[in-house]
Amino acid sequence: xxxxxxxxxxxxxxxxxxxxxxxxxxxxxxxxxxxANLYYLSGYDAWSxxxxxxxxxxxxxxxxxxxxxxxxxxxARLTTxxxxxxxxxxxxxxxxxxxxxxxxxxxxxLTQIGQADRRIGVEMDSYYFTAQAYxxxxxxxxxxxxxxxxxxxxxxxxxxxxxxxAYMLKAARIAEGAMQMALESIAPGVRECDVAANIFxxxxxxxxHFGGDxxxxxxxxxxxxxxxxxxxxxxxxTYKQGDTVLVELAGCYRRYHSPLARTAVIGxxxxxxxxxxxxxxxGLNTTLDAVKPGMTCEEVEWVWRSSIAKNxxxxxxxxxxxxxxxxxxxxxxxxxxxxxxxxxxxxPNMTFHMIPGMWFDxxxxxxxETFRVTENGCEVLADFPRExxxxxxxxxxxxxxxxxxx
Amino acid sequence: xxxxxxxxxxxxxxxxxxxxxxxxxxxxxxxxxxxANLYYLSGYDAWSxxxxxxxxxxxxxxxxxxxxxxxxxxxARLTTxxxxxxxxxxxxxxxxxxxxxxxxxxxxxLTQIGQADRRIGVEMDSYYFTAQAYxxxxxxxxxxxxxxxxxxxxxxxxxxxxxxxAYMLKAARIAEGAMQMALESIAPGVRECDVAANIFxxxxxxxxHFGGDxxxxxxxxxxxxxxxxxxxxxxxxTYKQGDTVLVELAGCYRRYHSPLARTAVIGxxxxxxxxxxxxxxxGLNTTLDAVKPGMTCEEVEWVWRSSIAKNxxxxxxxxxxxxxxxxxxxxxxxxxxxxxxxxxxxxPNMTFHMIPGMWFDxxxxxxxETFRVTENGCEVLADFPRExxxxxxxxxxxxxxxxxxx
Numbered sequence: 001x002x003x004x005x006x007x008x009x010x011x012x013x014x015x016x017x018x019x020x021x022x023x024x025x026x027x028x029x030x031x032x033x034x035x036a037n038l039y040y041l042s043g044y045d046a047w048s049x050x051x052x053x054x055x056x057x058x059x060x061x062x063x064x065x066x067x068x069x070x071x072x073x074x075x076a077r078l079t080t081x082x083x084x085x086x087x088x089x090x091x092x093x094x095x096x097x098x099x100x101x102x103x104x105x106x107x108x109x110l111t112q113i114g115q116a117d118r119r120i121g122v123e124m125d126s127y128y129f130t131a132q133a134y135x136x137x138x139x140x141x142x143x144x145x146x147x148x149x150x151x152x153x154x155x156x157x158x159x160x161x162x163x164x165x166a167y168m169l170k171a172a173r174i175a176e177g178a179m180q181m182a183l184e185s186i187a188p189g190v191r192e193c194d195v196a197a198n199i200f201x202x203x204x205x206x207x208x209h210f211g212g213d214x215x216x217x218x219x220x221x222x223x224x225x226x227x228x229x230x231x232x233x234x235x236x237x238t239y240k241q242g243d244t245v246l247v248e249l250a251g252c253y254r255r256y257h258s259p260l261a262r263t264a265v266i267g268x269x270x271x272x273x274x275x276x277x278x279x280x281x282x283g284l285n286t287t288l289d290a291v292k293p294g295m296t297c298e299e300v301e302w303v304w305r306s307s308i309a310k311n312x313x314x315x316x317x318x319x320x321x322x323x324x325x326x327x328x329x330x331x332x333x334x335x336x337x338x339x340x341x342x343x344x345x346x347x348p349n350m351t352f353h354m355i356p357g358m359w360f361d362x363x364x365x366x367x368x369e370t371f372r373v374t375e376n377g378c379e380v381l382a383d384f385p386r387e388x389x390x391x392x393x394x395x396x397x398x399x400x401x402x403x404x405x406x
Numbered sequence: 407x408x409x410x411x412x413x414x415x416x417x418x419x420x421x422x423x424x425x426x427x428x429x430x431x432x433x434x435x436x437x438x439x440x441x442a443n444l445y446y447l448s449g450y451d452a453w454s455x456x457x458x459x460x461x462x463x464x465x466x467x468x469x470x471x472x473x474x475x476x477x478x479x480x481x482a483r484l485t486t487x488x489x490x491x492x493x494x495x496x497x498x499x500x501x502x503x504x505x506x507x508x509x510x511x512x513x514x515x516l517t518q519i520g521q522a523d524r525r526i527g528v529e530m531d532s533y534y535f536t537a538q539a540y541x542x543x544x545x546x547x548x549x550x551x552x553x554x555x556x557x558x559x560x561x562x563x564x565x566x567x568x569x570x571x572a573y574m575l576k577a578a579r580i581a582e583g584a585m586q587m588a589l590e591s592i593a594p595g596v597r598e599c600d601v602a603a604n605i606f607x608x609x610x611x612x613x614x615h616f617g618g619d620x621x622x623x624x625x626x627x628x629x630x631x632x633x634x635x636x637x638x639x640x641x642x643x644t645y646k647q648g649d650t651v652l653v654e655l656a657g658c659y660r661r662y663h664s665p666l667a668r669t670a671v672i673g674x675x676x677x678x679x680x681x682x683x684x685x686x687x688x689g690l691n692t693t694l695d696a697v698k699p700g701m702t703c704e705e706v707e708w709v710w711r712s713s714i715a716k717n718x719x720x721x722x723x724x725x726x727x728x729x730x731x732x733x734x735x736x737x738x739x740x741x742x743x744x745x746x747x748x749x750x751x752x753x754p755n756m757t758f759h760m761i762p763g764m765w766f767d768x769x770x771x772x773x774x775e776t777f778r779v780t781e782n783g784c785e786v787l788a789d790f791p792r793e794x795x796x797x798x799x800x801x802x803x804x805x806x807x808x809x810x811x812x
Contacts, residue, residue, distance in 0.1 A: 003641075046637040047623055050533075050736035071723055074635035092723035096740045098557075099747065101531075124538035127506075129454075132531035132538035132556065150538065151504075193617025199605035204599055204640075211599025211642030214624045217453055229480035231452040234610075235409075236617030317477055317498035324574055329735045330456035334502045341505070359477055403612055 003047065004043050004067070004081055005254045006163055011081055014041055017156045018265045019059055025120035027147050029110070030057040031137070033129040035327040037153040039255055042082055043068060046075040049128050049327060051095050054100035058115060069095060078404065100151070103133045107140025115168050117143040121149030141254075154335045158322060160349045164256060165372055168324065168351060171258035172370065172381035174251025178202040179260050179384055182221070182247045186264050186391045192234035195221060198350045199249055208255070213252040215259075216331040220248040227364040230357055241267045241393045246366045250331055254320045256324055257331040258381045259353045261368035264389040276313075277388040280356055283307040284367055285385065287319075291371065291378040295340035306355060313358070320354035323370060410449050410487055411571055412659045417487055423562045425465055432554050433527035434762060435516070436463040437505040437543070439535040441733040443559040445661055448472060448488055452481040455534050455733060457501050458508035464521060473512050475501060507537045511545025522547040527555030533735065539738055560741045564728060566755045570662060573776055574730065577664035578659025578776065578787035580618045584608040585666050585790055588627070588653045592670050592797045596642035601627060605655055612659070620656040622737040626654040636763055647673045647799045652772045653764070656737055662730055664736040664787045665759045667774035670795040682719075682771045683794040686762055689713040689764035690773055690792065693725075693760065697777065699785040710744070710762060719764070726760035729776060752779045757787075 004011075018041060022030050033037060035049040042055055065086045066076045072243035073089035090105040110116045122137070123129050125148075137318035138146065160168070164191055165251070172390040181202040198218040206212035222232045223245040230246065239245065243266045250259040265273060287304040304319050322336035323331055331353075338354065355368035367386060371378040410417075424447065428436050438444060441455040447460055448470055457472035472482045479495035486493070496511040516522045528543070529535050531554075544552065566574070587608040591601040606624040612618035627637045629651040636652065645651065649672045655663040664709035671679060681805045682789050689710050696709040726744035729737055737759075744760065762773035773792060779783040 011528055045639070046635070047735070048637040050623070050738075051469055060563060071763075072635060072637055074765065074767070075632075075638050078632060078635065078638065093747070095724065096727070096743060097736070112612070122537065124541065125536045127533055127536065129537050130533065131528065131537050132532045132554070134537035135530065135542075148538070191611055191617055197607045197609075197611035197618075200610050203603075204606050206599055206642065211640070212603075214639065217456070218620045220453060226481075226484060229452070229478060229484065231454040231478055232481050232484065233451070233453055233620065234617070236612065257462050276438065293519070317564065318501065319632035332456075332502070335504060341499070356476075359480065361480070396671045 002078055003117055005167070007144060008081055010161060010163065011043065017042060017062070018153055020169040021152050021156055021321055022059060022084060022121060023148055025121060025147065025152060027120060028059045028118040029115050029151060030121040030149060030152065032057065032138070033133070034126040034153070035128065036255070036263065036325050039200065040157055040325060042080040044076055045079045045240065045255065046072060048072040050127070052133060052166060054106055054186050056110070067109060068308040093182055101132065101136045103136035104140055109138055110141060113135055116144035116262070118145045119147060121152060123150050124148040125150040142160065151335055156334050157196050157325060158335055159331060159347055160324060160351055160372065166350060167253045167256035168370070168372070169259050169381055170210055170253040171256050171362045173251065174203060175208050175321065176382050176384050177207060178249050179247065179262060180253060182219070182249065182261070183264055183339050183389050183391065186266065188241050188266055188393055189238050191236045191238050192221060192223065193236045196234040203249065203251060206402070210253065215250040215252040215329045216326045217250065220246070222246050225362060228322060228359050228361055230359060230364070230366065239266055244269070244273055244363055246364060248366060248368070255326065257326060259323060259355070259368060260369045260370065260382050260384060261355055261366045262365060262384070262389060263365050264391050266391045267393045268390065269388060273363060273365060273388070276358060279311045279313055280358060280365050281386055282366055284354065284359065284369065285355055286370060287369065288386060289377060290379065291346065291373065292376055293346050293348050293373050295346050297336050297338050297344045297346070300338050300346070301338040301340060315356065315358055319356040320352050323353040324348065324351050348373050349373050407451070407486055410488065411573070414487055414542065415448065416567060416569065417449070420562065421463065421470070424559055425464060427526065427558050427562055427620065428465060430560060431527060431555060432525060433555060434465045434524040434680040435521050436555060436558065436726070437523055437666065437801070438463065438559060439529055439539070440532040440559070441534065442661070442731050446559060446731060448486040449483055451485045451661065452478055454478040454481065458539060459558060460512055462516070473598040474513060481739065489705050507538065507541035511542055511569060511775045512544055516547060518740050521716070523549035525553060526550045527553050527558060529556050530554040555741055558743055560739050563731060563775040564741055564756050565753055566757055566778065570730065573659045573662035574776070574778070576616055576659040576665050577657035577662050578657060580609060580612050580663045580789050581666040581786050582657065583613065584655050584657060585668060588655065589626070589668070589670055589797065590796050591670065592645060592651055594647050594672055595644050595800055597642045597664050598627060598629065599642045602640040609655065609657060614773060615812060618658065621656040621658040621663060622732045622734045623656065628652050631768060634765050634767055636765060636770070638770065645672055648720040650679055650769055651673070652770060654772060654774070660707055661732065663732060664776045665729060665737060665774060666776065666788050666790060667761055667772045668762070668774060668790070669771050670797050672797045673799045674796065675794060679769060679771060679794070682764060683716050684769050685717045685719055686773055687792055688765060690760065690762055690775065694775060694777065694784060697752065697779065698782055699779050701752050703742050703744050703750045703752070704746050706752070707746060721764055726758050728756065729759040731758050753777050754781050
């Protein structure tokens with residue numbers, strides 16, 4: 001038996017709940033391409049999602065079917081719980097070819113096993129389900145009735161098992177270590193890339209007791225005017241006194257994430273940053289205190305909105321989202337957001353990343369927490385001071401941690 | 407002016423060649439979603455491709471139009487050469503919402519500027535152009551005539567400029583450092599995750615003279631039975647004497663990659679591994695010696711195929727592909743592969759990753775080189791011994807490079 005991250009009964013139960021959702025949606029066959037959903041239901045874990053691959057769930061079948069590239073089939077045999085007969089490789093000349101498309105192969109497979117004229121669910125808005133993939137499936141299975149099942153499995157994933165929570169807590173330990181490393185590394189004269197390198201090292205090395213997995217998003221640490229926007233990556237520019245640095249990162253353990261963001265300032269923060277930080281921290285604290293099962297996501301956002309409104313602020317963008325299992329390019333689960341109109345009801349063991357970032361034309365502030373909903377409130381996963389950090393301007397010589405090339 | 411990776415005339419020339427290809431393909435408007443193509447034409451560089459975004463090229467317009475999420479618009483202003491009027495943000499309630507889709511917004515924009523009834527090219531098989539994105543565009547622009555332009559810009563990118571080659575050479579320096587770090591770290595009793603952490607550190611820190619960017623694929627370093635398949639990622643298992651470890655990684659500089667793979671053995675390699683390695687190295691050397699402009703990709707593969715056939719071997723999967731600029735999940739350019747049937751003709755300053763990996767049920771060997779085609783042959787970018795490395799079994803105490811969490 002492979003070293004699976006979950007016990008077999010948990011996979012069976014996940015599959016059972018997925019089939020319930022399929023029945024509710026009126027589909028008989030579900031074609032999954034989101035790598036997180038492949039992992040969730042089968043255990044399959046490899047950096048092979050840059051080629052087309054699929055997990056097929058058929059209502060009447062006990063096990064799903066994995067279809068992927070030939071050289072990845074051994075990876076499927078080594079990481080999943082499914083029977084070898086259900087691992088179907090496609091030949092390599094289907095890979096990134098103009099003549100052949102993997103979805104042609106998959107349509108042929110489904111036709112051969114008598115599934116091509118059924119009601120088939122597809123993940124229409126999943127990153128790795130391209131427009132072309134859908135066109136080819138429609139062409140190859142003209143009698144199928146396709147139906148959009150984007151997020152069907154993501155919704156099954158929303159309430160975490162105890163084992164999943166245990167993994168997210170391990171991820172939070174890794175996030176704490178990586179954030180600590182970031183704050184210790186940021187100093188005048190240090191290159192952004194060296195801080196990012198130290199964060200990566202801490203994320204992947206993990207702790208002495210357990211190693212880290214690769215987070216679905218690289219460390220984001222915009223500084224200076226780049227703090228006006230959240231998603232720029234590092235350069236080899238050196239930090240300067242007076243820089244504000246937004247650090248957003250996650251720990252990841254067996255594909256489960258616990259993101260964490262903090263703001264650092266080199267030297268004394270400007271009054272603009274200090275005032276904004278106070279508002280953000282107060283809003284974050286107030287909102288976390290209010291979270292409890294039965295609330296809707298929009299009610300959570302309303303607590304935040306009211307808190308910052310007292311100080312005259314308004315934030316247009318969502319202030320959090322469901323989080324947990326994922327692969328690049330996103331650690332969010334895409335099922336729920338803290339924003340007006342989102343009626344998702346919080347339940348125990350749902351997990352969220354609450355990130356009330358505020359970005360203006362010349363500066364910004366970000367602090368975040370990942371939490372799980374408990375029976376009567378919430379539990380923040382990481383234990384890290386909730387403040388803006390002032391990095392010393394005279395921290396002496398910076399010691400890079402590792403070697404490098406010529 | 408922003409700190410662009412290329413001079414303005416290079417962007418203008420790229421856009422000019424893109425428009426020539428558009429005319430040849432018979433399209434008047436090109437909708438790009440591949441982040442590498444956004445970067446190539448506009449300079450836009452951010453980890454924001456987890457939400458829908460687009461670069462619009464209109465045949466008659468001097469500048470492309472960037473359309474993306476509101477909080478990323480400042481990122482577009484900071485990283486592109488295009489005019490602020492051509493940076494169009496969509497409100498945050500379009501993000502990962504079931505009610506609103508960013509492609510509805512984009513279709514509205516294109517309608518308003520009179521482009522919705524034209525011949526429109528889309529990247530049908532690009533990772534970030536989902537089936538849903540296409541459906542929404544068709545619905546929002548019923549009079550448009552859509553046409554598949556997958557790889558149109560990728561093909562424009564195939565022959566690299568001198569500046570692009572200079573970046574890939576920097577990436578090769580980073581790859582050398584990261585591979586050196588990997589080979590120095592692998593030893594019995596060391597966790598896979600700690601080797602991966604050291605590789606990441608070297609990749610991102612770069613060299614004392616220039617920093618590294620994040621490669622589009624994480625370091626792959628399967629060991630033991632996992633060498634039977636190329637794309638499994640690390641665990642926190644410790645290496646054991648006798649393990650074969652396949653190390654595949656890239657250096658990345660300003661989004662340009664130079665991948666490199668080597669095989670390491672802890673202790674003496676088995677005769678199986680040694681014999682296979684000899685065949686792979688001889689085949690790789692012979693093929694690199696044969697490469698010259700005017701050959702087709704399938705002719706290159708034929709040289710390899712003939713070399714290993716002498717020793718009774720056959721490799722079914724492609725043994726290389728075009729490489730350079732990219733974002734996760736792939737550093738390949740998807741335009742050309744070394745395999746039977748690929749008629750792409752090699753031209754000077756095309757760049758490829760030649761990776762004749764061989765994976766069997768219980769073991770595998772991988773060695774690779776990234777090269778550019780020259781006027782009369784090829785230039786291998788990295789300078790790294792082309793051999794199987796024997797890691798000592800008694801390397802003493804392993805010193806982890808960096809700190810970690812609790």
